[in-house]
Amino acid sequence: MEMTFRWYGEDDPVTLENIRQIPTMRGIVSAIYDVPVGEVWPRERIKQLKETIEANGLKLSVIESVPVHEDIKLGRDTRDQLIDNYIETIRNLAAEGVNVVCYNFMPVFDWTRTDLAYRYEDGSTALIFDEEVSKKMDPINGELSLPGWDSSYTKESMKAVMDAYADVDEEKLWENLAYFIKRVMPVAEEVKVKMAIHPDDPPYSIFGLPRIITNKAAVERFLDLYDSEYNGVTLCVGSYASTPDNDPIEILRYALERQRVNFMHARNIKLEEGKSFKETAHPSEYGSIDMFEVVKALHDHNWNGPIRPDHGRMIWGETGRPGYGLYDRALGATYLSGLWEAIDKIKG
Ligand SMILES: [Mn+2]
DSSP states (O other): OEEEEEOOOTTOSSOHHHHHTSTTOOEEEEOOOSSOTTSOOOHHHHHHHHHHHHTTTOEEEEEEOOOOOHHHHHTOTTHHHHHHHHHHHHHHHHHTTOOEEEEEOOSSOOSOOSEEEEEOTTSOEEEEEOHHHHHHOOTTTSOOOOTTSOTTOOHHHHHHHHHHGGGOOHHHHHHHHHHHHHHHHHHHHHTTOEEEEEOOSSSSOOTTOOOOOOSHHHHHHHHHHSOSTTEEEEEEHHHHTTSTTOOHHHHHHHHHHTTOEEEEEEOEEEEOSTTOEEEEOSSGGGSSSOHHHHHHHHHHTTOOSEEEEOOOOBOTTOOSSTTOOSHHHHHHHHHHHHHHHHHHHHHO
């Protein structure tokens, strides 16, 4: 496996110099953040990003994400032009040597949590999701915003987009995803870009919106939409594990058997009452996911794709982007690499 780290560009308080000093670190996961969703990413900007990363001794391993415009998810008439633009971006990325692209198909909201700084007894803070609190959250009238979300919504435009989804149930969303996949994948195959869909996080409906990339059956259905190694998944074990209905190791092994794990997110979470969970440090003893079994599954399949530690806690007084501090993610990276080395040497 190739160890990578997410970097949010020049504004990220975590610098490329910080990242390159993390043991076993090879690559960067990043994106162009200031091109509006739906527009083509200029090749020159991608080149710049790549050169900045390479000047620091790292490689641009994965783009996370090229966001999918809401009109594509809604199946509106404007989608054809937007998909053309998406394809153009994929071509530009390929021309600059990028060969893995992560994206998701979550309506309106990206990952969702109810508290971004839950304090553990040891003083560290983490992201948590409390089912009861989530039921009281009001995305239209509340002061609701999370770092993963599109901040360009006004109260009115948020209401409009939420209303638009009244006509889009899960089956309709699957149809719109299939439409997108069938247009994008032939080009991704042609230019050899491995696409990697991220699961919905958490993996069930929130705020009455449909969510479809949620479990093993969904992964199977998704992979069957277009049977190609370029049509794969970002196997985010933390997301899939965020409901007791899923066995993340089973889902991981299934996708590995089909050779469709194009990108890995490794993060641990602790399941609580109902659908509540807390993010934890990476090691197995803190969470509900057996991280040894995760790495062993990858090793069993001689998997050599990019993997990154996912969200980390904030520790040692660090402040910054929730989930994306330096220290705890760096510990996660070395822990994952340690598991790999141990498994590798024991197997001989
Ligand atoms: Mn993830």
